[in-house]
Amino acid sequence: MTVTRGRPLRGEPEELDIRLRADASSRRPVLLAFGSAIVWLLIGSAFGDVASLKMHLPDWANDAAWLTFGRIRPAHLNTMIYGWASLAMLGVSLWMIPRLVHTELRFGRLAEVGIVLWNIGLVLGIAGLLSGRSDGLEWLEMRRTFADPWFVVGGALVGLTLLVTLMLREVGHLYVSVWYIMASYLWFPVIFIVGNWPTWRGVESAATNWFYAHNALGLWLTAINLGAAYYFIPKVLGRPIHSYQLSLLGFWALAFFYALNGMHHLIGGPVPEWMITTSIVASVLMVIPVLAVAVNHHMTMIGRFGALRYSPTLRFVVLGAIAYTAVSLQGMLTALREVNRITHFTQWTIAHSHVGVYAFVTFVLFGSMYYIMPRLVRREWPSARLIRWHFWLVLSGIAIYVISLTIVGVMQGLALLDPQTPFRRAVEVTIPGLWVRSFAGLLLTAGHLVFATHYWMMTRGTRRAPESPPFHEVRPILYAPAGEIVEEVAR
């Protein structure tokens, strides 16, 4: 591969070559993961819209058992967590690890099988929920008998593929994103099995339930997405992360403190006090890794915020990272007993959880996909306009969602706190917020439809740009501004 303009490019051919090979090796499993993730995103959005509407239209569509709120709501949560987010994360991991360790993905077919198995588990699990088959634990509703094993095996296959690729790597240094990703593939099966263990009962059951659910947030959803943010922010900016030492500290602090947080979901509950106190302390200690991440990202971005106008990847990932800081600080605040007595059991919790799983996790996943897809399908996204629509729809949607539910949640909490205020008041005060949330949900769904359409266009090549080369050519020709011809360089 040669460049016809003067200056020789040091070490280029091998580096570009390995990138092309890494991308080629991960292409099929990643596209499978992303494609299925987006299908679940749409299904989950539909479930979310229905659930939201039912809260303020309680007599709507109740004749069929599968549509009752109590089944649609967990169907929404499980579809979004294990369908959309987890599958997109499997895809991001499968793309990033080969790139980061400069090695082709080994046993990519095995990863594909794993993704198919995961999807089968989802179909069975969600169908089960809608037909009333639930294990009864929040975040673990899908049946441990006929649904969960598919996730364990499928996830293990993907994890194994990544592990083998890691072991056979060509590079010495493991970038911090590798730590986050590989650690989460270890963490997730451990917590999943502990959480699903069928013998827990009583308060043990409550404690292990929230041990799992909080760690699914922190050691699975958060970890992989922090790994993605640590990669895409410096990569797009062309600047290394501000302080690598800080990222070390941040990773280990996250690993040790996050896992102890779970009991803060049970403050005031019948769980032994010392466990709750441990979790509150650990929640406050989370300020260390959270600030480490925030400082690192901010200092890396400083002076370059203009990049947000040009790069959708950066736009989504940086806003996502800011949301991570916000949701973590929010969480620390609400872990304090004095605040918790107002916010617990209210719509505030729902708002808070969506800052985490949507404004942070989902945004980072959107940003990651905007970066990864052109490199997999070897063409740029067909429409800047669709990207803009997507961005503004989901940004306005989540902002309205969070603001409305936070406000009514606090009002609800204050009403619940006053024994002289009848319970009726606590219900009525939320209704306007519930209507606004339904509207926000529709904005989000619209954004997802735009994104899904664009993704489909991207993978089908229906909008072929006249000056872009056909994608199957390995070395297409690009025209540099000065009119010189340079050969294709890997992105």
Add this chain to the structure above:
Amino acid sequence: MFPSSLVVVLTGLGFGLLALAAFAWGWRRGQYRDLSAQARVIFDARDMRLDRPWETAQQRAERAREFGALEPAPPGEWGEGRSSDEGSAR
């Protein structure tokens, strides 16, 4: 209050010591040396030479000084889509 508390405390300490030992071992083996080089493993020479439209003249000059003459980025490099209208959106 704790049943067999000695066992629990020892196991907990065991984990902590394990973590500490792993860290110390890593330190001695040079795992934490040259961290700024580790921060750069995700880049190659070309990444650093791409002309980024959001950078100021000074930032561009610095970049060119350190890495060589800047190259234009291929379309879609930053995850952006094709604009059918004006090219300046890029």
Add this chain to the structure above:
Amino acid sequence: MTRAWLLMLGALAAVGFATLILVVVPALMLVDVPRPPQLRPYTLQQARGRAVYIANGCIYCHSQQVRDPAFTTDVDRGWGSRASVPADFVYDRPHLVGTMRTGPDLLNVGQRLPDANWQLIHLYQPRSVVPWSIMPSFPFLFEVRDSSALPRGARMVNVTGRHAPPRGKVVVASADAVALVEYLLSLERDYPVPRVAGRSVAAGGRTVHTMP
């Protein structure tokens, strides 16, 4: 860092440590939670009802825990006369303590609303007894049948007002609805906290405040 296995070891140590603290230790401790003599295990019907509760996601709007009156106002609100303790949940597999109060706490609902007929009507159509309620109705747990063609032992539900069935028809509760109500009626955890000599595990390690 270059040693992948070092990373893995550290990660495992971190999650192992947390599992130890939040799972293993409590499991060892809570093995001794006494079964209160006033609390019977669920009967077959009640257990079936509990399964219906789970299958229809009641937990997403209702909690089952009374918090300490020194901390907050659950007791003042009339949801129980004392904070709930681990002993109250010994027969609960899985737990249903819940995290949302879109609807009221149900730990003592069997004591507060002990009328099975009221419960059935409320399940069929909450707004016929609580006009401001946003609880979904559960028509699929019932059948509207001709009053002339009822099977033996049919559990009729006396729904009146604008949600009443048309003339000549009557609302009949399904076996699931009847079981669910039996479960709800079994929810009473107001007996005195069982004492176990030398241990505060029964009370979760706290001083349990009760209504004076």
